[in-house]
Amino acid sequence: MTSATTVATPRDDPPSDGPLLLVDQVAIGYQRQGRHVPAVEEATFEVAYGEKVMLLGPSGSGKSTILKAVGGFLRPTSGRVVLRGRDAPEPGPDRAFVFQEFDQLFPWRTILGNVSHPLKVTGSDRAGARRRAVEFLELMGLHDVLDSYPHQLSGGMKQRVAIARALAIDPLMLLMDEPFGALDAQARGRLQRELADIVTRTRVALLFVTHSIDEAVLLGDRVVVLGGRPSRVREIVDVSGLDGSDAPGFAEARQRLRALLAEEGEDLDGAVFE
Numbered sequence: 001m002t003s004a005t006t007v008a009t010p011r012d013d014p015p016s017d018g019p020l021l022l023v024d025q026v027a028i029g030y031q032r033q034g035r036h037v038p039a040v041e042e043a044t045f046e047v048a049y050g051e052k053v054m055l056l057g058p059s060g061s062g063k064s065t066i067l068k069a070v071g072g073f074l075r076p077t078s079g080r081v082v083l084r085g086r087d088a089p090e091p092g093p094d095r096a097f098v099f100q101e102f103d104q105l106f107p108w109r110t111i112l113g114n115v116s117h118p119l120k121v122t123g124s125d126r127a128g129a130r131r132r133a134v135e136f137l138e139l140m141g142l143h144d145v146l147d148s149y150p151h152q153l154s155g156g157m158k159q160r161v162a163i164a165r166a167l168a169i170d171p172l173m174l175l176m177d178e179p180f181g182a183l184d185a186q187a188r189g190r191l192q193r194e195l196a197d198i199v200t201r202t203r204v205a206l207l208f209v210t211h212s213i214d215e216a217v218l219l220g221d222r223v224v225v226l227g228g229r230p231s232r233v234r235e236i237v238d239v240s241g242l243d244g245s246d247a248p249g250f251a252e253a254r255q256r257l258r259a260l261l262a263e264e265g266e267d268l269d270g271a272v273f274e
């Protein structure tokens, strides 16, 4: 971890020749009633340094399963998760998670404490951890709730704290599992814009699970579409530069993703946030 790096400073990790992340022919299953049930049959895709890759697919298509394997929380049955050219079988501070649930913060710590605690655990001194936590909380517009507790915040504010906490440890990748899924449409739109901005500024790579076609197109550079039982990568759709619904190509990308999900029998009314 480079605790001196600020968000205003271009990330100085020297990009290796290969991608930041390679998910290479990964298959993953679960034990159910004593037998192995495959969940993901074959997943292969890459994430470049600073790239935003979205995982889109129907319910049960293995999006969260793949994210957990990338985070080092699930061991693939076969295939490899390779980060910066090396196998990454264990969790590490180079990959930070943000979940959908609003209760991912420590309820007994203040907002400042929630963000500074992981920094102390990973080696920062008290003053350095505080400084960095304040910096990222300010970036997420939370300067006036530093001494509040999680239960005093709205769902959107709690998700902002979770994002600040994840980014403050200076990860190479942010792994996000439907982080805005439980928010109302207005809060979701605002946080999507804020996330796009902060991800660009910090140059962190994003692997983001979503059910929403629009969210995938607006936030992503590429969309990995999953489908089938057990699941596999159906197609990888380039959506880079489509960061507004009026961008040329937005409607076509949306159409393509709709068609792919419809082939999976996905209930599109439930899947698309207009």
Ligand SMILES: Nc1ncnc2c1ncn2[C@@H]1O[C@H](COP(=O)(O)OP(=O)(O)OP(=O)(O)O)[C@@H](O)[C@H]1O
Binding pocket: 030, 031, 032, 039, 057, 058, 059, 060, 061, 062, 063, 064, 065, 066, 211
């Ligand atoms: N802990 C578990 N034990 C057994 N089976 C599991 C477990 N977690 C997930 N599964 C199964 O693995 C498959 C993929 O689940 P996963 O949660 O990864 O899909 P998903 O695409 O993220 O779904 P959703 O969009 O509904 O969150 C599903 O069939 C699910 O039932």
